Amino acid sequence: MANIVTIERHILEKQKAFPEATGVFTQILYDMALATKLIARETTRAGLVEILGATENHNSYGEQQQKLDVFADEMIFKINDHTGRFCAMASEEHDDIIEIPTHFDSGKYVLLYDPLDGSSNIDVNVSIGTIFAIHRKVSNSPRGTLEDILQPGRKLAGAGYVIYGASTMMVYSTGQGVHGFTLDPGVGEFLLSHDDIRVPDKALYYSANAGNEKYWTPGVRRYAKWLQGIEGEGRKPLGHRYIGSLVADFHRNLLRGGVFFYPGDLQAPDKPYGKMRLMFEAQAIAFLAEQAGGYASDGIGDILDIQPHSLHQRVPLIVGNRDLVETAEQYIRDYDQEWINAYLPFRNKERELA
Ligand code: AHG
Ligand code: MN
Ligand code: MN
Numbered sequence: 001m002a003n004i005v006t007i008e009r010h011i012l013e014k015q016k017a018f019p020e021a022t023g024v025f026t027q028i029l030y031d032m033a034l035a036t037k038l039i040a041r042e043t044t045r046a047g048l049v050e051i052l053g054a055t056e057n058h059n060s061y062g063e064q065q066q067k068l069d070v071f072a073d074e075m076i077f078k079i080n081d082h083t084g085r086f087c088a089m090a091s092e093e094h095d096d097i098i099e100i101p102t103h104f105d106s107g108k109y110v111l112l113y114d115p116l117d118g119s120s121n122i123d124v125n126v127s128i129g130t131i132f133a134i135h136r137k138v139s140n141s142p143r144g145t146l147e148d149i150l151q152p153g154r155k156l157a158g159a160g161y162v163i164y165g166a167s168t169m170m171v172y173s174t175g176q177g178v179h180g181f182t183l184d185p186g187v188g189e190f191l192l193s194h195d196d197i198r199v200p201d202k203a204l205y206y207s208a209n210a211g212n213e214k215y216w217t218p219g220v221r222r223y224a225k226w227l228q229g230i231e232g233e234g235r236k237p238l239g240h241r242y243i244g245s246l247v248a249d250f251h252r253n254l255l256r257g258g259v260f261f262y263p264g265d266l267q268a269p270d271k272p273y274g275k276m277r278l279m280f281e282a283q284a285i286a287f288l289a290e291q292a293g294g295y296a297s298d299g300i301g302d303i304l305d306i307q308p309h310s311l312h313q314r315v316p317l318i319v320g321n322r323d324l325v326e327t328a329e330q331y332i333r334d335y336d337q338e339w340i341n342a343y344l345p346f347r348n349k350e351r352e353l354a
Contacts (some may be wrong), residue, residue, distance in 0.1 A: 005171070005192035007033060007181055014176045023107070028085055028134060033170060033190050035079040036130055036162040038286050039072045039116075040183065043128065043157040043164045048314040053123065059308060060312055062094040068122050069093055070073055072115035072130060086111050087137045088144020090311055092280040097311065106143045109157060114280040117161070118245025127165035129247025129294030133284040134158040146353045149311065152281035153304035161247045161284065171197070171251065173291040176340045178254070194208050197254060203321045205241045205258035207249040215267040219335030223328050227259070246276070250285055250319065254292055257326055261328060263299060271341040274298075274316035282317050300340065300347060301330045309349040316343075 003009075011026045022191055054064045054134045073093040084105035089098040092114040100106050111134060118128040132156045139147040160172030168183035170190050180194030206227045213221065225231035227238050238258065243249050249260045264274040286296030286303035296303040296319035303315065318328045332340065 002219070005195075007190055007192075010179060010181075010192050010195075011174070014174075014179070024085055026316060027083065028109070028111075028158070029160070029170075029172060031079050031083060031085075032076075032130075032132055032160070032162070035072075035076045036164075036168070036170065037183065037188060038079075039130060039338055040164050040168040041066075042071055042164070043122070059093050063119075065093065066116065066119045066122050068128075068211055068325035069116040069119050070334065076111075076113055076115050076130070076132075080111055083107070085109055086144070086336055088148060089113070090149050090279060091115060092277055092312075095312075098147060099143060102143075108137050110137060110144050110148045112149065112279050112283075114277065117247045117281065118243070121243070121245050126245065127163055127243060127248040128245050129161050131161045131247060131249075131281055131284050132159065133279075133287070135222075146311065149279065150308040150351050150353070152290050152307050153286050156283060156287045159284035159287040161251070161288070162249050163247050165248060165251075169193070169251070171254075171288065175291065178288050178292040179333065186245070194255070197292050199254060199292050199321055201321070203253075203257035203259065203324055204239055204254055205256060206238045206320075206324075207240070207242045207253060207258065207260040208262065209242060209244070210240070212265070215265040216263060216352045217332070217336040217339045219331040219333075219339075220261070220263045220265075220328070222335060223261075223331040226327065226331070227324070246281055246285065246317075250289075253320045254288070254294070257321055258284075259324040259328070261318040262316065263318065264316035264339060264340060266339055269342055271314075273314045273346050274337055276315055276317040278303070278306060278313045278315045279311060282315050282319075285317070285319055289319050295325045297325050297329055298343075298347065299329060299336075300343070301329075306347065307351065309351045315347075 082104045085107040087106040089111045114131040158174040171180045178197040181190035182193040229237035264272045298315045
């Protein structure tokens, strides 16, 4: 009989070389596992209890908050605020960093999270997710500060997501490869189901919101035609799959090979940076992509090398098989100089720590 590998056993086996991380990461992943099991329970009951629909409040992006967004956000904070493992947290749903209440100990890590990814899909029973990332505390202030949070993705200590789909899966990496655990609802335990996930060399899909094609830049439009086998050397077309939840689109492409892109455009010349959140979505996804042999770019270069300047900074995101992402970068270099000129000043803004 094959081994029953829990998150704890897996971390212990993978992290022998990093004893410092083993204990804390096991505990952090268990805390995230508990939070997401509680969220999973609500998502599966969403139609039954008063958790459907939107609240009357909006987040810092001006997006109406779904009740499940708020529930998930509070759940993750409450499970992690008292453990003494974090010195601060930051959530897509909160304007500022979230301090650890002073009556709790401050820890050596910061937790960044998108509590509910794909909110527009909640009420229509389509897969949604939770994204999280863990940076190490670097400032010497007693509690966490923006300096501890606004670090490049290259510095991440770990990252992961949970996808609430046909099954509930947790996918994580602490720098030793990417590993997937599937929740066995009968026992309430995440069990190893996908050890050492690698992006397949042969890609099957591309994912993009084709409804935005009218606004795409010339290079991105050509790139989409190249993926469809129309432009360039007439390659075999990739299938188009778009769920509208980054976690679900990324997860499928991670397992089957493919590319997801949500590009920047010039529809609003003062907002050339696209929609994805660098700190709450793109960094974690880029870290996992690289750990699985893939690559994530904002169209200019590696997402992991971007020095964040603000908490809710948005970036274009092109992520998946390295060759597909690098081809996108080439099309953008060749045809999108106007967009590059508009985007670079945002990409290179000074970090705001005040
Ligand atoms: P969130 O629900 O956390 O705001 O994230 C939604 C994001 C991402 O999950 C998805 O890929 C993208 O928005 C979909 O955007 P469009 O609906 O504009 O395609
Ligand atoms: Mn999201
Ligand atoms: Mn969200």
